[in-house]
Amino acid sequence: MSNVSITSPNTAAQIGPLRSVIALAYAESPHLLHVLHALQQQFLHISDHALHEVAAHLDIPISQVDAVVEFYSFLHKTPRGRFDILFSNCTSCGYMADGVDLLDMLARRLGFVAGNTRADGLVSIDQTSCIGMCDHGAALLVNGVPIVRLDAGKIANIAALVEAQTPLADWPAAWFQVDDNIRVGGLLLNDELAAGDSLSAMLARGAADTLSEIIQSGLRGRGGAGFSTGMKWRFCREAQGETHYVVCNADEGEPGTFKDRILLHSHADSVFEGMTVCAFAVKAKEGYLYLRGEYRYLLPQLQAVLARRREFGLLGENILGHPGFDFDIEIVAGAGAYICGEESALIESLEGKRGIPRVRPPFPVTHGYLGQPTVVNNVETFVAAAHIALRGSAWLRAAGTEQSAGSKILSVSGDCAAPGIYEYPFGVTIRQVLDDCGATDVQAVQVGGPSGTLIGSAEFNRRLGFDDLPTGGSLMVFGQARDLLAVIVNFAHFFAHESCGFCTPCRVGTALLSNGLDKIAGGHGTRYDLDEMQRMAALVRRRSHCGLGQTAANTILDGLQRFPQAFERRLVSGAFEPHFDLDAALEEARQITHRDDAAAHLNQA
Ligand SMILES: Cc1cc2nc3c(=O)[nH]c(=O)nc-3n(C[C@H](O)[C@H](O)[C@H](O)COP(=O)(O)O)c2cc1C
Numbered sequence: 157m158s159n160v161s162i163t164s165p166n167t168a169a170q171i172g173p174l175r176s177v178i179a180l181a182y183a184e185s186p187h188l189l190h191v192l193h194a195l196q197q198q199f200l201h202i203s204d205h206a207l208h209e210v211a212a213h214l215d216i217p218i219s220q221v222d223a224v225v226e227f228y229s230f231l232h233k234t235p236r237g238r239f240d241i242l243f244s245n246c247t248s249c250g251y252m253a254d255g256v257d258l259l260d261m262l263a264r265r266l267g268f269v270a271g272n273t274r275a276d277g278l279v280s281i282d283q284t285s286c287i288g289m290c291d292h293g294a295a296l297l298v299n300g301v302p303i304v305r306l307d308a309g310k311i312a313n314i315a316a317l318v319e320a321q322t323p324l325a326d327w328p329a330a331w332f333q334v335d336d337n338i339r340v341g342g343l344l345l346n347d348e349l350a351a352g353d354s355l356s357a358m359l360a361r362g363a364a365d366t367l368s369e370i371i372q373s374g375l376r377g378r379g380g381a382g383f384s385t386g387m388k389w390r391f392c393r394e395a396q397g398e399t400h401y402v403v404c405n406a407d408e409g410e411p412g413t414f415k416d417r418i419l420l421h422s423h424a425d426s427v428f429e430g431m432t433v434c435a436f437a438v439k440a441k442e443g444y445l446y447l448r449g450e451y452r453y454l455l456p457q458l459q460a461v462l463a464r465r466r467e468f469g470l471l472g473e474n475i476l477g478h479p480g481f482d483f484d485i486e487i488v489a490g491a492g493a494y495i496c497g498e499e500s501a502l503i504e505s506l507e508g509k510r511g512i513p514r515v516r517p518p519f520p521v522t523h524g525y526l527g528q529p530t531v532v533n534n535v536e537t538f539v540a541a542a543h544i545a546l547r548g549s550a551w552l553r554a555a556g557t558e559q560s561a562g563s564k565i566l567s568v569s570g571d572c573a574a575p576g577i578y579e580y581p582f583g584v585t586i587r588q589v590l591d592d593c594g595a596t597d598v599q600a601v602q603v604g605g606p607s608g609t610l611i612g613s614a615e616f617n618r619r620l621g622f623d624d625l626p627t628g629g630s631l632m633v634f635g636q637a638r639d640l641l642a643v644i645v646n647f648a649h650f651f652a653h654e655s656c657g658f659c660t661p662c663r664v665g666t667a668l669l670s671n672g673l674d675k676i677a678g679g680h681g682t683r684y685d686l687d688e689m690q691r692m693a694a695l696v697r698r699r700s701h702c703g704l705g706q707t708a709a710n711t712i713l714d715g716l717q718r719f720p721q722a723f724e725r726r727l728v729s730g731a732f733e734p735h736f737d738l739d740a741a742l743e744e745a746r747q748i749t750h751r752d753d754a755a756a757h758l759n760q761a
């Protein structure tokens with residue numbers, strides 16, 4: 157964290173507008189991230205004065221506000237451009253499209269270096285972690301709104317619109333069209349629930365029996381870890397506390413994962429219905445949907461669904477006329493931090509803090525939001541629970557496998573003809589998915605995102621599910637033409653960037669792994685570097701505090717084991733090669749002195 161140096165507010169002209177934005181935002185939602193987002197939007201940064209005013213209005217320490225602004229990548233202490241453009245750097249929806257660097261292209265057209273705000277304050281260009289548009293080709297966010305299917309032509313048009321200062325509302329509407337791309341539907345996607353049906357069925361059955369149904373169904377969390385949903389709810393119900401909370405984890409930050417985007421877009425009623433079923437089962441009165449900042453564009457329609465549910469008596473007091481069944485849901489949007497998908501970091505974030513994972517135990521079911529018993533479940537888990545409340549446990553059990561009841565919704569992206577959403581009963585083979593999405597000549601598949609498992613063709617008969625290959629829902633396909641090392645480097649950069657910095661093995665380890673891979677990819681690596689990397693990867697996995705660090709080296713280790721040639725063909729022959737390239741480091745000096753002759757190069761001198 158930086159040193160906090162806060163100057164006192166001085167003029168009424170500066171403070172008046174700040175105070176009114178803060179007051180307005182706070183009246184909508186008292187959550188710190190909401191207030192800070194409003195300030196960021198209005199003033200393009202969070203000034204020292206703003207920190208001061210927020211702290212005073214929310215009655216929290218300035219150091220806390222400052223730490224939060226420093227932590228989240230969508231909050232800034234120096235002004236961003238009026239057009240704030242963030243290119244996804246994911247391997248599936250990233251800015252490298254058909255070998256063309258679209259980010260660099262836009263920056264050149266606009267006449268400044270990416271990673272900055274242009275001197276006239278009109279535009280900023282930067283990169284950001286995956287924005288969940290992997291089924292739409294290269295994508296960016298402009299002032300928080302996604303533009304998809306980027307190509308060179310679109311980049312030229314964007315540059316012109318920015319220069320002309322054309323308001324976003326007047327940009328071509330088709331650019332902002334985000335489709336669901338449902339290719340194969342199953343248990344959840346084919347059968348729409350009517351709003352309120354699951355709640356009626358649950359009220360008829362009673363809370364205890366509904367809980368039993370959820371347990372008997374074998375439903376396991378769809379966010380990745382696969383804990384029994386029914387047992388989680390039971391622990392929470394039985395935990396002592398003044399109040400209980402239900403939290404929906406809609407952070408979906410794992411690169412290559414976008415299935416929750418579709419559920420939130422087209423099945424939001426079912427998500428909220430599942431949360432309400434949970435609330436009744438665990439005796440909660442308040443719920444939160446923690447929406448990743450990259451999906452903020454979905455907020456208006458999600459708010460509309462909530463408003464409609466309140467109108468129909470599906471939220472609020474005495475739900476469906478049932479005395480004492482009171483529950484409501486608030487949406488809190490994140491601000492660009494993958495770690496906030498980890499449930500305890502998410503809770504910290506909800507509490508207006510940095511997203512640093514807590515020491516567990518105690519677990520959220522007993523000590524969660526504000527120290528109270530809290531259920532945190534994935535979006536898809538709540539949808540499945542809503543279905544079970546209506547259709548019973550046998551309905552889920554009828555599909556899937558012994559260990560993995562029901563279906564899994566997959567986000568499929570990468571080198572295939574039809575990227576999009578595929579829902580299958582658990583137990584489906586990788587090969588089946590590849591056939592269905594039109595993936596031919598496949599070199600490797602990344603199952604479960606960068607924190608998951610990288611497999612090659614010898615393992616395409618393996619089955620998705622907790623019995624064999626678990627996944628939070630992402631499947632990235634890499635064809636034979638792909639440079640697998642570049643993919644692994646991209647993932648390593650992602651983890652180094654997203655490490656929250658709390659514990660040394662992850663903070664330092666992910667940076668060292670990332671640097672080591674850069675060295676190898678740059679043609680300077682040796683066998684010694686590979687051995688070091690293997691050692692470091694094992695250490696990061698074993699010694700890290702939370703799931704991010706514990707899985708950050710998965711792809712490196714999988715790659716070394718299954719695709720050693722991807723690394724080995726880049727190695728230099730000697731036993732040791734320094735990481736630092738002195739000749740490259742002298743490039744700037746050569747440019748300043750206008751020299752590029754042989755004598756100005758170390759290796760040619
Ligand atoms: C670094 C990290 C990121 C995570 N991101 C998500 C996420 O975006 N969505 C999610 O549901 N679970 C995510 N999880 C898992 C959550 O911690 C938690 O297990 C999950 O929300 C529980 O819900 P479930 O039981 O329904 O799966 C993440 C875990 C880690 C370690």
Ligand code: SF4
Pocket residue numbers: 495512513654655656657658659660662663700701702703704705706
């Ligand atoms: S493992 Fe990484 S992300 Fe997790 S607490 Fe440690 S530094 Fe933070």
